Amino acid sequence: MSNAAQFNTGGLPKGELLGRYRTYDDAQRVVDHLAAAEGFDIKTITIVGNDLRSVEHIRSRLSYPRVAGAGAAQGAMFGFFIGLLMWLFAPEAPVVNLLLSVVLGMCIWMLIGVISYAVRRGRRDFSSSSQLVATTFDVVCDFSVAGKARQLVSQSGVISLNAWNDPTGSASSLAPPAASAKPAEPAGPEQRPAHTDLPDGTPRYGVRIEEKQKPDGDAPDSAASSSTPQEPSSAPQQPEAPPEDSTSFDDAQDQRVRPNQEP
Incomplete structure (x- = not known):
């Protein structure tokens, strides 16, 4: 059995979509x-209708x-047909x-038409x-003649529907490609960890450099912050040692020398 005979048997055809x-x-x-091309087997061509729809045309009231x-x-x-048969x-x-x-x-x-209309009146x-x-409509050909058929179809002057212009496709396939996601905005300035100061307000380790490198425009803010009263520290202050008297040693020597000088 030839390919053309197998191609045109019942059921949907299997072949190349032209x-x-x-x-x-x-x-x-x-x-x-x-069909006008010489040497081309027209029996290998099939026209297939896609997505059959029932269309009802309203004629009159x-x-x-x-x-x-x-x-x-x-x-x-x-x-008239009955009378002609009788004649x-x-x-x-x-x-x-x-x-x-x-x-x-x-x-x-x-009489039959009027009665049937009176019965269904109001419904239709x-x-x-x-x-x-x-x-x-798809034009399909056998695989054995697909190459020659494509060359001839390109010369027919009939434009085929593109894949994205296919009316049988779903709405999702016809939708344009989604726009790329908006790039994430750069994060804000990095927050530095808070310094843990001693109860008296001095830094725990070294000297705080940020306070010395602040611009002059921030001076009023620092002055305002320094003018605010500081809360008393919760830790008790150590009593300061009394200053040593540097003249106590000299006075003691003078007292020792004076009795020896008296008559």
Whole structure:
């Protein structure tokens, strides 16, 4: 069995997708271009309709006169067909029988239409026609002729739908790419750990350099902070030792010398 015979059997075809088109006319133009090429096996081509949709076209609003007229037209056609059959089987019958069958058909179908409309009145007061419509149409060919078919399709002049312009795709696939995340803002100045000072306010280790390197603009702030009364320290102050008297040793020597000098 040939590849073409296997390709056109029942079920969805398996082959190379040559293009996806929005209307059937575009797909038909591509197939016509392939059929016009010499030496190309047209049996390997298949048109596939995607996403069948049911479309109902509203024709007109229904009313009793409109329903009666439509029933009379259908009855006339039905009566004429019955009268023609009777005339064929009985040619000697008068032509009046044909007219009577037409009138009888009009009356019967008119009565049926009016009664059915009166029963369903308020639920469907319009006439319509339904049809199945495909959203897009794919032109598919057998893998054995895919290379030659692509070359011919590119010369047909019919533009195929791109992948991002596919009307059968979901909303998420059609959405534009999300914008990149906003870069994180730089963090604020690094907070230095608080100094642990002694109860009297002096630094525990060394000399505090920040206080000496502050600009002049911060001087009023430092002066204001120094003017504020400091809280008394909770630790008791050690009593200061009395200053040593440097003249006590000389006075003692003078007292020793004076008794020796007295007569």
